[in-house]
Amino acid sequence: MRPRTKRQREIYDYISEFVASHGHDPSYKQIAHHFGMNSKGGIAKHIAALEDQGLLARRRQNGHFSLELNPRNSVEEITCRIKWLKLPETCDEVPPEFELIIPRAMTGIHSPKKLRGFVVPNNAMIDAQIREGDIALIERREFARDRDCVVAEIPDGEVILSGYRRAGAEVEFVPANKKYDRLRFAADKIRILGIYRGLLRAPL
Numbered sequence: 001m002r003p004r005t006k007r008q009r010e011i012y013d014y015i016s017e018f019v020a021s022h023g024h025d026p027s028y029k030q031i032a033h034h035f036g037m038n039s040k041g042g043i044a045k046h047i048a049a050l051e052d053q054g055l056l057a058r059r060r061q062n063g064h065f066s067l068e069l070n071p072r073n074s075v076e077e078i079t080c081r082i083k084w085l086k087l088p089e090t091c092d093e094v095p096p097e098f099e100l101i102i103p104r105a106m107t108g109i110h111s112p113k114k115l116r117g118f119v120v121p122n123n124a125m126i127d128a129q130i131r132e133g134d135i136a137l138i139e140r141r142e143f144a145r146d147r148d149c150v151v152a153e154i155p156d157g158e159v160i161l162s163g164y165r166r167a168g169a170e171v172e173f174v175p176a177n178k179k180y181d182r183l184r185f186a187a188d189k190i191r192i193l194g195i196y197r198g199l200l201r202a203p204l
Contacts, residue, residue, distance in 0.1 A: 014031065082101070125162065137196075151192075
């Protein structure tokens, strides 16, 4: 879960950075001073909201309150499981056997239920910083808009990741690599499988 408002996010980030730098949590007075607020009561309301969201907890020790970040965040709460994109039977690509588990923060505004993993088959989009072997996060969708980066099935059964452009009754796939040709097909001969939304890359 992420903080619901901009101010809550700012306060949560400030507390996280303060703890990482100082080894202990800031006081309400320090938080109020950082944000130019005169009232510690206003900070207390934001802290209470963050506590309700399970992002931190107030602990009373020796007559003083301390803050604990992410008190309920288990691995299951901060990660999500993403299924692999179902590919046509005619496609030679085979989804990996391992399970794809990613931080929820990587999904952005997109529901994990609508996202799928797709192993990038080549370097056609290398100039867009997408290279062969990367895992692309794909939003399942059957339509696309101009300039979207899409996963699509083309007439020979191949599945490609490419830029998309509508050209009248045809569709043009525009790679981000001069070594790859543009492809053009009748719109009713191709099938959009999803829209590119993010990237995972194994360390070199």
